[in-house]
Amino acid sequence: MEHENIVIRRGTRSGLPIIVAVHSTALGQAIGGCRIAHYPHWRDGLTDALRLSVAMSDKAALAGLPNGGGKTVVALPPGHVLDPAERRDLLHDVGDVIASLDGAYATGPDVGTGPDDMVTIAERTPYAFCRPVSAGGSGDSSVHTAAGVLAALRAVCAERFGSPELGGRSFAVLGLGRVGTHVLRLLAQEKTAHEKAAQLRTAHEKTAKRKAILYAADVDESRRVHAENATWVTPQECLTADVDVLIPSALGGLLTPSTVPHLRCAAIAGPANNQLDEPATADLLRDRGILWAPDLVVSAGGIIHATAVELHHETSEQAGARVEAIAGTLTEILRTTGSTPLEAARTKAQAVREKARRETHRRRDQRAA
Numbered sequence: 001m002e003h004e005n006i007v008i009r010r011g012t013r014s015g016l017p018i019i020v021a022v023h024s025t026a027l028g029q030a031i032g033g034c035r036i037a038h039y040p041h042w043r044d045g046l047t048d049a050l051r052l053s054v055a056m057s058d059k060a061a062l063a064g065l066p067n068g069g070g071k072t073v074v075a076l077p078p079g080h081v082l083d084p085a086e087r088r089d090l091l092h093d094v095g096d097v098i099a100s101l102d103g104a105y106a107t108g109p110d111v112g113t114g115p116d117d118m119v120t121i122a123e124r125t126p127y128a129f130c131r132p133v134s135a136g137g138s139g140d141s142s143v144h145t146a147a148g149v150l151a152a153l154r155a156v157c158a159e160r161f162g163s164p165e166l167g168g169r170s171f172a173v174l175g176l177g178r179v180g181t182h183v184l185r186l187l188a189q190e191k192t193a194h195e196k197a198a199q200l201r202t203a204h205e206k207t208a209k210r211k212a213i214l215y216a217a218d219v220d221e222s223r224r225v226h227a228e229n230a231t232w233v234t235p236q237e238c239l240t241a242d243v244d245v246l247i248p249s250a251l252g253g254l255l256t257p258s259t260v261p262h263l264r265c266a267a268i269a270g271p272a273n274n275q276l277d278e279p280a281t282a283d284l285l286r287d288r289g290i291l292w293a294p295d296l297v298v299s300a301g302g303i304i305h306a307t308a309v310e311l312h313h314e315t316s317e318q319a320g321a322r323v324e325a326i327a328g329t330l331t332e333i334l335r336t337t338g339s340t341p342l343e344a345a346r347t348k349a350q351a352v353r354e355k356a357r358r359e360t361h362r363r364r365d366q367r368a369a
């Protein structure tokens with residue numbers, strides 16, 4: 001068994017199945033979001049919790065956080081709609097399960113939960129982060145996730161094109177939700193060094209030509225209002241756009257043996273979790289000469305910022321510097337020879353955990369001696 005602890009409990013108030021998987025506390029308290037989603041069977045929710053908590057351990061290790069990985073999954077039966085009272089009961093049930101772990105695990109928002117839900121969970125346990133600023137938390141994480149994506153894009157452009165400049169490059173943002181919208185806005189503000197210099201001389205010398213060229217798509221047509229700086233295309237056109245970098249910002253599993261042959265981008269880096277349908281797809285991308293930045297590293301900005309500020313009481317500046325450090329971590333992974341970026345990322349994460357485990361044993365032996 002790879003996990004340290006797995007709790008499966010029927011909520012005493014809601015009657016719904018609550019699963020908390022703690023993968024590792026080798027580096028410190030396990031962290032990972034609370035997912036409330038529909039599953040054909042609660043066992044499918046268990047499978048998700050086991051997989052996602054391992055990914056969180058890797059994500060925390062690669063982000064240099066003194067934390068391990070965990071995950072909460074509430075498996076709703078198909079079609080089940082929570083009314084406000086039932087949702088509140090459920091979140092209190094989740095809080096009780098987390099409280100029973102005595103601080104081994106802390107949760108945050110994920111699919112189906114948001115900062116306000118963390119306030120309700122926090123009524124039963126102190127181990128809930130990413131609460132709204134008005135409730136003493138660090139607020140919506142998506143802006144920090146987007147900042148991390150920008151840092152990753154600079155690292156990817158430096159590796160693939162020889163310069164970290166984003167102005168003048170072309171990008172396709174697939175998914176204009178909370179993170180995708182921020183990423184698009186930040187990219188629209190990017191200008192090349194040439195344009196920045198021109199701006200210093202005279203506003204008239206500004207050349208709009210060197211701004212980033214942007215495409216955007218979402219299955220939800222109402223998100224189009226956020227694409228005023230971009231060319232709005234269909235999700236399929238966005239996926240296969242002839243651009244420098246594709247930025248997956250919707251759901252996972254979009255890079256598969258069927259989609260990879262149709263891609264025309266030179267590189268891929270985005271916040272969407274679990275972009276590869278299976279590890280072997282990393283080989284297909286490498287064979288096609290497409291540089292893929294592992295989402296484990298690219299998407300970590302939000303969790304890095306929230307845990308640094310709320311759990312480790314760092315200043316926002318210190319947390320911001322940790323988010324910017326995503327670029328250095330990614331560069332190291334992309335430069336690893338003889339393996340795909342996915343293998344390099346996992347190997348690095350395992351090495352960090354192993355080092356922490358050895359250090360813990362050394363300290364324990366020292367105390368015993």
Ligand SMILES: NC(=O)c1ccc[n+]([C@@H]2O[C@H](COP(=O)([O-])OP(=O)(O)OC[C@H]3O[C@@H](n4cnc5c(N)ncnc54)[C@H](O)[C@@H]3O)[C@@H](O)[C@H]2O)c1
Binds near residue numbers: 251302
């Ligand atoms: N919010 C964060 O801080 C954060 C942190 C780490 C990772 N992520 C991951 O980043 C991704 C985006 O997160 P978010 O918070 O912006 O989610 P969100 O739900 O706000 O946005 C997702 C967007 O993708 C769109 N979408 C869904 N399926 C699509 C498809 N097939 N093609 C095009 N668009 C599609 C949705 O309509 C929605 O607008 C998710 O995979 C999430 O797990 C988010």
